[in-house]
Amino acid sequence: LVWQRKVRQSCQTKREDGLVVLVTGAAGFVGTHVSLALKKRGDGLVGLDNFNNYYDPSLKRSRQELLEKQGIFVIEGDINDAALLKKLFELIPFTHVMHLAAQAGVRYALENPGSYVHSNIAGLVTLLESCVKANPQPAIVWASSSSVYGLNTHVPFSESDRTDQPASLYAATKKAGEEFAHTYNHIHGLSITGLRFFTVYGPWGRPDMAYFSFTRDILRGKPITIYQGANKIDLARDFTYIDDIVKGCVAALDTAEKSTGSGGKKRGKAQFRIYNLGNTSPVTVPNLVSILEKHLKTKAKKDLVKMPRNGDVPFTHANVTLARRELGYEPTTDLTTGLKKFVKWYQNYYGVSGSRRTM
Numbered sequence: 225l226v227w228q229r230k231v232r233q234s235c236q237t238k239r240e241d242g243l244v245v246l247v248t249g250a251a252g253f254v255g256t257h258v259s260l261a262l263k264k265r266g267d268g269l270v271g272l273d274n275f276n277n278y279y280d281p282s283l284k285r286s287r288q289e290l291l292e293k294q295g296i297f298v299i300e301g302d303i304n305d306a307a308l309l310k311k312l313f314e315l316i317p318f319t320h321v322m323h324l325a326a327q328a329g330v331r332y333a334l335e336n337p338g339s340y341v342h343s344n345i346a347g348l349v350t351l352l353e354s355c356v357k358a359n360p361q362p363a364i365v366w367a368s369s370s371s372v373y374g375l376n377t378h379v380p381f382s383e384s385d386r387t388d389q390p391a392s393l394y395a396a397t398k399k400a401g402e403e404f405a406h407t408y409n410h411i412h413g414l415s416i417t418g419l420r421f422f423t424v425y426g427p428w429g430r431p432d433m434a435y436f437s438f439t440r441d442i443l444r445g446k447p448i449t450i451y452q453g454a455n456k457i458d459l460a461r462d463f464t465y466i467d468d469i470v471k472g473c474v475a476a477l478d479t480a481e482k483s484t485g486s487g488g489k490k491r492g493k494a495q496f497r498i499y500n501l502g503n504t505s506p507v508t509v510p511n512l513v514s515i516l517e518k519h520l521k522t523k524a525k526k527d528l529v530k531m532p533r534n535g536d537v538p539f540t541h542a543n544v545t546l547a548r549r550e551l552g553y554e555p556t557t558d559l560t561t562g563l564k565k566f567v568k569w570y571q572n573y574y575g576v577s578g579s580r581r582t583m
């Protein structure tokens with residue numbers, strides 16, 4: 225069968241002891257970059273993505289083209305499809321699952337809470353169940369989020385800080401995901417590593433994120449809306465460049481211990497780890513805009529809005545001591561350098577004035 229042949233080919237490793245990885249959300253922003261990095265090292269991998277239309281599906285198709293040029297096959301399917309996952313795990317003895325498929329975004333959760341429950345809770349559980357039944361059981365590395373720190377005001381955020389005040393439904397599903405993952409770890413011996421990403425940005429990024437939509441609107445001469453928190457305090461984010469996140473993901477895969485169960489049987493105690501992956505140096509949204517203005521050589525038309533939006537937290541700031549110690553993680557790209565690379569990609573993809581493609 226064509227499908228099976230493509231999966232097998234894509235999963236062939238080109239180096240001794242290469243990993244064999246199922247990458248969910250492979251046509252997404254982070255999934256694309258992680259997949260390319262694994263392939264470049266000679267690991268075997270296959271992607272899985274449902275190509276939903278939360279944002280421009282043609283951008284996901286362009287990323288898929290990029291992956292296919294490198295010999296990476298992306299299966300079109302949903303992580304809730306237990307039969308598909310069963311077939312896949314029977315076909316390939318995956319050593320690892322890099323789970324990046326999710327319903328992202330904080331504001332869309334107010335319009336469509338069901339899609340968050342579907343992908344971030346039900347989908348995660350379906351995937352974990354499939355991993356329990358698989359033989360061998362793969363080690364799982366998956367994306368949680370800095371949003372689990374919610375309204376916590378103790379900065380920088382450390383992994384042991386409180387996560388009991390989610391500010392959005394998105395955050396609540398990510399927090400629930402951590403609880404489910406931890407439970408699967410201790411009842412089934414699955415090796416699981418959760419990565420709390422802090423606002424990731426870069427080439428091939430997500431059009432729903434502020435740095436992306438600001439770039440689009442500044443180029444089109446449209447006003448951009450800058451929200452502020454209570455008492456007119458500027459919102460700040462620990463913007464983290466995609467290449468740093470990719471290095472953290474790959475290091476987490478490399479250091480993940482094997483699962484100790486096998487084919488539904490519990491064996492011994494497997495690892496459960498949670499790491500922050502951030503940049504450790506937050507920047508306010510007005511400063512983000514100034515950097516973009518410089519790179520785009522265009523002044524933004526700004527609409528300042530005082531009201532904090534539902535779901536936004538005032539700031540994020542990562543303490544990465546644990547990831548530094550255990551993963552060798554070190555963020556190396558500052559926001560000015562990273563945005564320069566993003567803008568270069570953007571103008572190459574959408575045209576210098578941002579009008580080559582529609583979104």
Ligand code: NAD
Pocket residue numbers: 248249250251252253254255272273274275276284301302303304323324325326327328329342343347367368369370420421422423424425430
């Ligand atoms: P993305 O939306 O670009 O990628 C997610 C991909 O998963 C999409 O291509 C989507 O089509 C796919 N998908 C969604 N639901 C699916 C399902 N049920 N079955 C199969 N595929 C499905 O988002 P991203 O920015 O690449 O994020 C990757 C992961 O990192 C997500 O878990 C996200 O919550 C997390 N995260 C991202 C950021 C960030 O700033 N980008 C920050 C914190 C956490």
